[in-house]
Amino acid sequence: MSVVLYWHPKSSALPIACALTELGVPHERVVVDLEAGEQRRPEFLALNPNGKVPTLTVDGAPMFESLAIQLWLGERYGVDAGLWPAPNTPERLLAMSWCAWSYVSYGAVLGRAYHAAYGDDTRRDARQAEIALEDMDGLLAVLDGHLSQRPWILGATYSLADLVVGSVVGYSAFMGAVQNHPHVQAWCDRVNARPSMQIAA
Ligand SMILES: N[C@@H](CCC(=O)N[C@@H](CS)C(=O)NCC(=O)O)C(=O)O
Incomplete structure (x- = not known):
């Protein structure tokens, strides 16, 4: 292939x-x-x-x-x-759910926050940036709750779901919302330490 x-x-x-x-x-x-x-x-x-x-x-x-x-x-x-759950398992459902959560739910709010904080003159809006950051914070609190119960998105072991969700959430760290969530921050650090994440940007 x-x-x-x-x-x-x-x-x-x-x-x-x-x-x-x-x-x-x-x-x-x-x-x-x-x-x-x-x-x-x-x-x-x-x-x-x-x-x-x-x-x-x-x-x-x-x-x-x-x-x-x-x-x-x-x-x-x-x-x-061994990095993605088999079809028709509860873990597959969870993996797809969190991946969609990161790109769709979190990604939409991140996009709003980014454009309101750093966009061109027609899009920049301090109040909207503040609102979007609060929304990001709310979503990160949900992820923090999930990761307070398990080290990785699917439980005991690392999977591609960690790479996917960790890439989106990790990218947003520069906006300042991630570090308020200790389990998310520690998990992001573990995801980013993987050799596969060291591709030069
Ligand atoms: N929703 C798309 C977004 C892709 C995207 O926006 N890519 C940017 C780079 S970060 C791009 O190619 N921009 C070129 C352009 O818009 O001209 C995805 O996740 O694949």
Whole structure:
């Protein structure tokens, strides 16, 4: 199976490169120069009409959206690698739930907070940034409660769910909400210490 990751090391494609590494998937990485606008070239738009990285091709067939790619990697390679739960197990349900939580629920609030705090003049809004940070804090409190009962998202052992959720939550740490949640902070540190997370950004 030929797997190609179209990425840029300083982008949301980085966690996909980390997951491919963690799972030991042989793959090729093609840098898309976002500053030069390579993502808008017709040959790239034919793979991903959104013009974004990450984009993955599998035997030439494209897929996009980080969450979809991560879930597919878990299913295709993670079960064999012992890093993703088998189908039809309670752990699989939990893994999918937390991964969606990170990209969809937490990701939406993180996006709001980011644009309100650091966006261009048309989007920056101190009050909205404050509200979004409070919302992030509320979601992190839920994750903190979960991690106060177990060391990893699925329980006793590390899994791809930790890499996925940890990438999204870890990215948001610079905004200042993570360190208020000691279990989340300690877990982020453990996730980030994995050799697979050391790909240069
Ligand atoms: N929801 C998408 C977001 C992808 C995304 O926004 N990628 C950015 C890099 S972090 C990008 O390619 N931007 C190029 C552009 O918008 O021109 C995912 O998770 O895959």
